[in-house]
Amino acid sequence: MNKRNLEEKIKDVGFWTVIFFILYLIVGYLLESLWLSKPLKLNELYDLLKDGLGITAAFLAPVAAFLLFSDWREQHNKQVRNEFALKVFRQFEVFEKTIQEISLIYIEMDNLVPEESRNKNDGKHRPIYLNDKIFEDHNDLILSFFNKIREIQEVFNILLDDIRYFGIVANKLEEIAGIANYLIVKFEEVSVSDEESDSYTEYLQLLEINASKVNEYYKLRDDVSRLIITSLLMTLKAD
Structure with missing residues (x-):
């Protein structure tokens, strides 16, 4: 009511x-x-x-x-709550935009693969090893992918802080803390480097690793949207 x-x-x-x-x-x-x-x-x-x-x-x-x-x-409490809610939403937009940017970098990296190197099962498949010219000529592009990963980590940390502050001002600290802990676990699953699974000896392996990370980032974005952003927008709309 x-x-x-x-x-x-x-x-x-x-x-x-x-x-x-x-x-x-x-x-x-x-x-x-x-x-x-x-x-x-x-x-x-x-x-x-x-x-x-x-x-x-x-x-x-x-x-x-x-x-x-x-x-x-x-009215004052509602205004403060809405300000923090908008802050969370804006930071979520930054988070989403950064994921889209790393996805575009991945697409650029994928477009570098020549046709004869795409199908590993093809008898004429030509592997692209670490000493291939692709790595040398497009080193900046490849590095930009890893730089974007660090940027996503920074953006996500800010988003988490904003979510926690919103939980305090909205008097939902316990509920928000549980969601934040869940998101931290999911983010660590994406971000923690596994030497065995993240190692590569040729370019297609690198692309597979990067594709997996991009997909996991999108899943994490969907989790944030489902657990926080949807209800947050409903609250703003109701006010």
């Missing part, structure tokens, strides 16, 4: 204030007239109205102040 806005709360307070004022006048009139046994003079009616307005105002002032403060605090 959605929380009532300030206008609705003020209307409620106004309604109950009027009810209180009317009840006060009725009870006061009954008491002053000794339960309708004598008529009240004009000055007595005036005093009754004056006292009723004074007591009603005394009742209304703290209630109105409390409502205004509560609404301000609620």
